[in-house]
Amino acid sequence: MTKRIHEKDIDQIREIIRPLLGSSAWNVKIGIGTFITMEFGNQISISPRDKRGEWYLWIYYAGWFLENPKGISIGSEDKRDILKKEVKVLEGCRLVDILIYNSAFETKFVFDDGIILHTFPLHIVDDWESWELFTPDKKVLILYPSGKWDYKPANLID
Numbered sequence: 001m002t003k004r005i006h007e008k009d010i011d012q013i014r015e016i017i018r019p020l021l022g023s024s025a026w027n028v029k030i031g032i033g034t035f036i037t038m039e040f041g042n043q044i045s046i047s048p049r050d051k052r053g054e055w056y057l058w059i060y061y062a063g064w065f066l067e068n069p070k071g072i073s074i075g076s077e078d079k080r081d082i083l084k085k086e087v088k089v090l091e092g093c094r095l096v097d098i099l100i101y102n103s104a105f106e107t108k109f110v111f112d113d114g115i116i117l118h119t120f121p122l123h124i125v126d127d128w129e130s131w132e133l134f135t136p137d138k139k140v141l142i143l144y145p146s147g148k149w150d151y152k153p154a155n156l157i158d
Contacts, residue, residue, distance in 0.1 A: 005102045005147045016141050016151055017098050017133065020055050025111070027053070028090045030083045034076035035059060036117075038090060041136065054136040057109075061128035062119040062145075066090075069114035089115060104145040105130055121145030 023040040031037055039053025046052050065075040066086065074086040093111035100107050104124060109117040121130055124145050133141040140154040 005105060007102070009149060010100050010102070013100060013141065013143070013149060014098070016135065019136075020133070021095055021097060023055065024092050024094045025090045026092065028087055030080065030087055031058075034062075034064065034083075036064065036087060040095065052134075056134040058132045058134075059117075059119055060131055061122055062130040063122050064117060064119045067116045067118060090117065100143075104147065105143040105149070107131065107143070 020040055025038045025040060028038040029036070036057075036059040038057050039055065040057070041054030043051050044054055063076045066073050066089070068089070073089070074083055076083075078086075090111060093113060093115055095109060096112055097110040098107060099110060104121045106121070107119045107130070109119070111117070119131060122128075122145075127144050127146055127148065130143050130145050132143075134154050135141065138154055139151055142150045142152075144150075
């Protein structure tokens with residue numbers, strides 16, 4: 001059973017993500033399955049051959065759909081070739097808000113031009129991450145659909 005997320009939790013999470021707002025998405029990609037990744041901020045080196053944004057968002061074990069002013073354009077279970085093409089609409093879009101709801105950390109990533117990336121949990125009982133946000137201070141914010149969340153040192157950023 002999902003526990004109710006308290007408003008103070010959402011306030012703490014919003015404080016962590018506040019510096020990200022106003023940044024533009026780049027290197028937006030469909031990953032394995034329905035994963036989406038995108039970078040924000042300046043490019044940094046994490047290894048001699050690998051670069052990443054100061055902020056790195058990974059939509060992980062979550063369903064999602066993309067909405068624009070005309071309606072819903074794609075959803076996480078659509079055909080991969082369509083997903084890869086259509087998700088590129090986020091490339092260069094400025095993130096203006098992240099709305100997090102008390103129900104299993106459903107989230108709306110609100111971009112300029114009326115584009116919204118909605119995420120919702122696929123697993124409630126299993127504690128599989130809905131999304132992860134790697135931050136410039138080498139930490140990762142993780143939201144779980146069970147109502148738990150964590151902000152801890154990240155192992156993927158050197």
